[in-house]
Amino acid sequence: xxxxxxxxxxxxxxxxxxxxxxxxxxxxxxxxxxxxxxxxxxxxxxxxxxxxxxxxxxxxxxxxxxxxxxxxxxxxxxxxxxxxxxxxxxxxxxxxxxxxxxxxxxxxxxxxxxxxxxxxxxxxxxxxxxxxxxxxxxxxxxxxxxxxxxxxxxxxxxxxxxxxxxxxxx
Numbered sequence: 001x002x003x004x005x006x007x008x009x010x011x012x013x014x015x016x017x018x019x020x021x022x023x024x025x026x027x028x029x030x031x032x033x034x035x036x037x038x039x040x041x042x043x044x045x046x047x048x049x050x051x052x053x054x055x056x057x058x059x060x061x062x063x064x065x066x067x068x069x070x071x072x073x074x075x076x077x078x079x080x081x082x083x084x085x086x087x088x089x090x091x092x093x094x095x096x097x098x099x100x101x102x103x104x105x106x107x108x109x110x111x112x113x114x115x116x117x118x119x120x121x122x123x124x125x126x127x128x129x130x131x132x133x134x135x136x137x138x139x140x141x142x143x144x145x146x147x148x149x150x151x152x153x154x155x156x157x158x159x160x161x162x163x164x165x166x167x168x169x170x
Contacts, residue, residue, distance in 0.1 A: 022064040022072055022110055024117050029054040032061045032074035032098060039100035043159065053078035053095060058125070062117045064101075064110045073101040075114035077121055082132050084151055084165060092129030094122045094170075099133075111139075115146055122170045132167040140164050 033049035041048065053059055059078035066072045080095035096118050101110050122128040135143045137154055144150070148166040156162050 021108070022066055022113065024062055024064050024113050026117075027061050027063045029059070029061050029076070031063050031071065032076060035071055035074045035100050035102065036098045039103070040098065041160065049098075051076070051097060053080050053097060058094075060118070060121050062114050064105075064114055066105070071102075072105040073099075073110040073114050075099040075111075075118050077118040077131070082130060082167065092127050094118075094125070094128050094131045096131060096133040111142060112146065119168075119170065128170050130167050131170055132165065134163045135166045136160075137162040137164060140166070 029050070033046055036049045037044060037046050054061070054076065056078055059076065061076045062074065063071050064073035075096060076098045077094050077096050079091070080093060081091075082093045096115070099111060099114060101114075119131060122131050133143070133148070134157065135148070135150075140150060143166045146168070148168045150164045150166050152165055154162050154164055
């Protein structure tokens with residue numbers, strides 16, 4: 001169920017949402033945090049899942065719900081400057097972070113739907129020029145299939161693991 005002030009999101013990938021057996025909705029940041037913890041940072045507490053980008057103006061959060069209303073995937077997007085020194089950080093940068101899918105629900109297109117919802121938000125924002133993320137090394141191919149480009153070598157985030165800085169012009 002969509003909370004007051006939020007809306008159901010219809011990604012532009014026609015038919016994919018139904019084929020995946022999910023619906024994508026914009027939600028409050030608190031909704032995405034339990035799955036962030038379970039999948040991305042199980043060694044941290046739920047309180048640690050409050051990210052700096054969760055609440056600034058322009059931050060948006062999405063959840064993929066299954067038929068039983070269980071949260072199967074989550075993603076967030078918010079304004080945040082691109083971190084690469086030579087990458088000309090600017091006000092048009094948007095960061096995707098905290099993307100996670102329940103392990104039992106993977107390979108159903110849920111991540112692609114959540115990413116599509118985030119990109120739709122960025123493309124609707126007249127000031128947005130680039131979307132970026134720190135992609136875990138294991139999902140680099142997913143982002144590349146969606147048009148993202150790796151910027152630089154693999155790096156390790158302490159206690160989290162290997163990542164690539166990736167970006168896409170919007």
